Amino acid sequence: MVTAPDNDISDIKVDNIGDFTFPERNKFDSGFGITSKTVDYISDVKDDPDWVREFRHKALKIFQDKPMPTHWATKDLENIHFDEFRYYLSDGQKPKRSWDDVPEDIKKTFDRLGIPEQERKFLSGVEAQYDSEAAYSNIKAAVAEQGVIFVNSSEGLKEHPEIFKKWFGKVIPTGDNKFSALNSAVFSGGSFIYVPPGVKVKHPLQAYFRINSEQFGQFERTLIICDEGSEVMYMEGCTAPKFETATLHSAVVELVALKGAKIQYVTVQNWSSNVFNLVTKRGIAMEDAEVRWIDCNIGSRLTMKYPGVIMKGKRARGEVISIALANSGQHQDTGAKMVHAADDTTSNVISKSISIGQGRSTYRGLVHIPKHLKGCKNNTECDALLINSNSHTDTYPAISVRGNQHSTQHEASVSQVSADQIFYLMQRGLSEAEAMSLSVNGFINDLVKEFPMEYSVELKRLIDLEMEDSVG
């Protein structure tokens, strides 16, 4: 167990924007590698109920038995050495209740992320996560009054087992894939949200995740349940300080939209370029319900993430809006999974990717309309933009339709920023990088609009930053 002494803010090293680390203060450390001992250790520390401990052990077995999916996925996965990671780390602090109690260094991090105090107050519930545990959790009184439960997942499974247990691991079974099994074995942190019937949460709920320990993988587990006729928007944003060795991030996010409910899940992912980000996200939509994934991937070394919606009730809707930006050394392997399991369900996938330098972006999609259904519709559009001559992009959709009462369409295109356009802008006094940045922002503009205001501003800023070195 490593216990670093408390340090002052003066120890924070700031090299340049985005590159900063804070001294580690970890009270709990499960050591390197993953065995049943690691799982027991995590269960002990977290004081898990017996059913959770059992769940973890079962998952570990599945994780160990499952092969890497390299028969279709990138060989880069073979560079993940599971023995080199720590699977649990916590600063042992209890979730904070008010802003004043939040450690100064974490507040400082938020500053670096460019979120001013004003906006923080505006955003109703800020669930900040420092390493695995929620270091700060502030649920605005109004939201709590409405009966909304917004806690971290460990608290959720202890305090609200009757709701939690009913859906936990049901949307994404442990054995769904190797990484969902890994998450199920070692999960810690993440959010649990329950919105009671008819409640429409006005302000987006938000959580910031940070990785702040070298070689430390983060395994959040988020479960959001929207009861009948309720609505919620959840925002997840990630940035991580740069480290020299690869970091593993493998989250599982499950959404449950009961009859007539509406869930929007917004992600801005900007891990540092040594992070393996292997995430399983899936929602289930009952009758007349809607699940929307709004997903933006800018960082990480390899991201594999295919948000999915299972449309289980009549007239359910699923949507994935995805923006991916892959710079040199990055592979954004993203996409969508739409499973139609009831009549008159509709799904929509819009994906735009930008490859810069030697970056590779991949769209992988699945649309499944089984037999004996009627009136299902899917629309898929994926557009790729290549910036440099050595940029890469791939598209691998799979669309399976049975019966003559459905319609699906899939379209994809690959293009470049036209030389004419750049010339035109440069004529008007913009530098090449500015012109490029403007064109790229134009390419994704209609999707960026789908993001909440704060995010779209942040997104534009991030794209400008990425484009700065891409030309010339």
Add this chain to the structure above:
Amino acid sequence: MPTAPSDTLTGLLAISPTALTVAPNWFTTRSNAAWTEFQTLPLPGLKDENWRYSNAKKIELADHAPAKAPTAEQSKAALSATEGLKERAARFVFVNDTLIESDTSSIPAGVVCVSFAEALNTHADVLQQHFMKADQALGSGKFAALHLAHVKAGTVIIVPKNVVIEKPVEIFHWVVGDHAAIFPHTLVVTGDNSQVSVVDHYRSLVGEGGLSLAIADLVGGSGSKITYAACQELADDAQALHLSSITAGRDASVKSFQVQLGASFSRSESVSDLVGQGARSDMLSVSLPIGDQIVDQRTLQRHKAPHATSDLLYKNALYGQSRSIFSGLIIVDEGAHYTDAYQTCRNLLNSNEAEATSLPGLEINADQVKCSHGATSGPISDEELFYLKARGISDSESRKLIIEGFLAGVVERFGNSELLDSLVARINEKLERAV
């Protein structure tokens, strides 16, 4: 050395190929090696991406044996059933991999248009250079090895430079007999600025099953034009595999066309390699699966040179409990800038049990690329139906007209009106059965 087959294996898995009586050494060596390779290679499994949504076991190797030489009656029956194009440059008729008729009287001088067995002895140099040189990129390495081990029938066409053959060369491959397997081979090599058109037919003589493991390799020299059609109309319980590879040189234009009307399981693997600047490959296909037929289509458009174009259009009209699987991939290699590559798959679902799966893929590694793919699946649009019905045409007749138009649009692009008419007639015949 071929290994001795184990006692448990049957059919094509066990029966050693019989060698051609007169063949050059290099060929015998390769076909022996292929037999060993076939026995060593595993059957593609369910996890094989090239067989996703399909199943290699649908080609029942154990249940089939190499076709026996035809009897005189069978040959006679095949000849009388061969109603080919009137306007043709040459015609070959094979029954069970045995040549029973060849008519090359209209072939211009200098053009080599001979049976595969003959070419082995007369044009070994060309064969050594081009015969089965393509890698099996789409998952049928084992079946290709089996083909190479057994191949003895087919056609080799070598067109010298600047020679233009206007009329098509037509080749019929008939299969007859229970569980008979044939291995038809077609090789077309064109010199600079030459032109040729070739049509392969795969058919069952009587309503019997059978297995056709065919390979067609087309090598287009600079500025040459090749049009090629593979029309598979085997019996309903037959199985068919067609592996084709296209190599298009500088400014060459190759148009290839797959028609899948027969067989319970038919799979086509079509690879286009664009190796020269300005090369063009058009890849077309129509299928009309009914009952419980399965049509499995795999395509690959590989752009290896800049300024090349490929355009793919596959259309399937499905009835009954039939299934179609389209899996296409465009790969634009590094350096293949200014590529234009298009891929479209359209599925018309005409019953509630039919299933269409589309896997349109792109891998782009170059710059200044225009690339797109589209895949649609759905029923006939209500508006189109309404338009026809408003003009007093019955519902069923309207539907037939729409399907006919849907498929004929692709056939038209092949550009031979006589072939168009005969194919549309056959599509209509099948439509009558489907409805």
